Amino acid sequence: MTSDDMTSHGRSGPAHGTLGVAVIGTGRMGADHVRRINDVISGARVAAVVDIDADRIGHLAAGIEGCTPYTDPTAAMDDPGVNAVLIASPGPAHEAALLDAFARDLPVLCEKPLTPDPASALRVLEAEQKLGHRRVQVGFMRRYDADYLTLKSLLDKGAYGRPLMLHNKHRNADTPPGFTNAMMIHDSVVHEIDVTRWLLDEEIAAVRVLRPAPTGNAPDGLSDPQLILFETAAGQVVDTELFVNCGFGYQVSCEAVCESGTARIGDDRGVFVNTAGHWGGSITPGFVERFEEAYDRQVQRWVDATRRGEVEGPSCWDGYAAAAVCEAGVRAQATGERVTVDLIERPALYER
Numbered sequence: 135m136t137s138d139d140m141t142s143h144g145r146s147g148p149a150h151g152t153l154g155v156a157v158i159g160t161g162r163m164g165a166d167h168v169r170r171i172n173d174v175i176s177g178a179r180v181a182a183v184v185d186i187d188a189d190r191i192g193h194l195a196a197g198i199e200g201c202t203p204y205t206d207p208t209a210a211m212d213d214p215g216v217n218a219v220l221i222a223s224p225g226p227a228h229e230a231a232l233l234d235a236f237a238r239d240l241p242v243l244c245e246k247p248l249t250p251d252p253a254s255a256l257r258v259l260e261a262e263q264k265l266g267h268r269r270v271q272v273g274f275m276r277r278y279d280a281d282y283l284t285l286k287s288l289l290d291k292g293a294y295g296r297p298l299m300l301h302n303k304h305r306n307a308d309t310p311p312g313f314t315n316a317m318m319i320h321d322s323v324v325h326e327i328d329v330t331r332w333l334l335d336e337e338i339a340a341v342r343v344l345r346p347a348p349t350g351n352a353p354d355g356l357s358d359p360q361l362i363l364f365e366t367a368a369g370q371v372v373d374t375e376l377f378v379n380c381g382f383g384y385q386v387s388c389e390a391v392c393e394s395g396t397a398r399i400g401d402d403r404g405v406f407v408n409t410a411g412h413w414g415g416s417i418t419p420g421f422v423e424r425f426e427e428a429y430d431r432q433v434q435r436w437v438d439a440t441r442r443g444e445v446e447g448p449s450c451w452d453g454y455a456a457a458a459v460c461e462a463g464v465r466a467q468a469t470g471e472r473v474t475v476d477l478i479e480r481p482a483l484y485e486r
């Protein structure tokens with residue numbers, strides 16, 4: 135984790151007391167974060183749950199002592215028991231929630247994406263700069279996964295020399311209804327965009343997308359699998375096989391090819407077994423299971439940093455850069471061309 139910033143606290147919320155968190159959006163991820171804050175991590179409690187779907191929050195809040203349900207995010211942020219916000223609503227709702235949190239100077243953990251496009255991400259970046267200090271940790275949870283952390287530390291130490299290439303695999307068993315080609319970039323490849331920038335400590339300068347003949351298991355119109363190629367500003371090349379209807383489970387791996395060695399994570403997790411007629415390990419069914427510990431660590435680190443009056447982890451800059459690469463990726467996907475990524479100059483608040 136890099137770039138820790140000392141910050142002030144907006145609501146007299148004492149940096150060292152228990153954090154009262156408003157969880158905004160209580161669908162798949164939000165409900166899981168509510169459980170996590172309640173049952174798994176320390177130093178925080180769920181003070182409010184917010185959803186435009188009143189049925190979800192009534193039920194959730196009833197099971198948590200001292201938790202108030204709201205359908206309006208700003209009403210929850212004005213609750214005196216709330217001094218931090220976890221945003222897990224859909225991406226298009228993030229900008230409004232972030233700006234409302236900034237208006238109250240509340241610390242935020244915002245699920246990826248920061249916002250769905252670079253223009254809205256820039257508005258968030260500008261608003262945070264006006265505060266004069268960082269307020270947001272973006273939910274790129276792979277940065278908290280034990281395997282990715284080990285790989286990062288090896289690359290930072292230069293254990294195998296300079297990294298030249300990354301080979302990524304990202305496979306989901308299937309896709310929810312309505313999953314589109316653009317979502318393959320915005321929802322799925324966004325994780326490889328973030329780990330590429332983080333592991334290599336370089337911006338992504340250009341994107342290309344190859345679309346092989348699709349699997350018969352993909353819904354009509356979805357080009358699945360796809361091969362996505364990034365070029366970094368330093369000339370490294372990164373490939374990602376994205377296969378979101380692979381049918382057999384959830385698999386994420388990353389191999390770094392360096393000048394004097396390679397390092398690969400993600401092929402095996404858990405116990406690796408040899409027995410009669412069988413060799414191998416198990417495959418997790420989905421991202422919730424594969425990254426469970428990473429989600430726990432991500433939220434615990436956010437709570438701990440916030441209670442210290444600090445902000446750490448992926449920043450609004452990382453969210454903005456990811457949105458810019460996604461935009462280029464969607465154009466590359468549609469045109470088959472090499473598309474360059476447009477980034478503004480990195481503002482001082484987000485200096486490494």
Ligand SMILES: NC(=O)c1ccc[n+]([C@@H]2O[C@H](COP(=O)([O-])OP(=O)(O)OC[C@H]3O[C@@H](n4cnc5c(N)ncnc54)[C@H](O)[C@@H]3O)[C@@H](O)[C@H]2O)c1
Nearest residue numbers: 159160161162163164185186187222223225227245246247
């Ligand atoms: N880090 C990861 O691995 C990961 C995985 C899945 C989803 N996500 C992200 O988490 C977020 C939520 O995804 P999800 O899969 O839980 O979605 P979901 O559809 O299951 O849940 C979203 C919830 O937000 C509610 N909602 C919609 N608009 C709202 C608003 N304006 N204010 C408050 N609530 C609102 C919906 O009623 C729903 O209950 C998205 O940003 C998504 O990209 C991250």
Ligand SMILES: O[C@H]1[C@H](O)[C@@H](O)[C@H](O)[C@@H](O)[C@H]1O
Nearest residue numbers: 304306321322323325378421
């Ligand atoms: O929204 C989800 C989520 O971000 C997962 O981590 C990713 O593996 C999926 O492909 C994506 O659809």
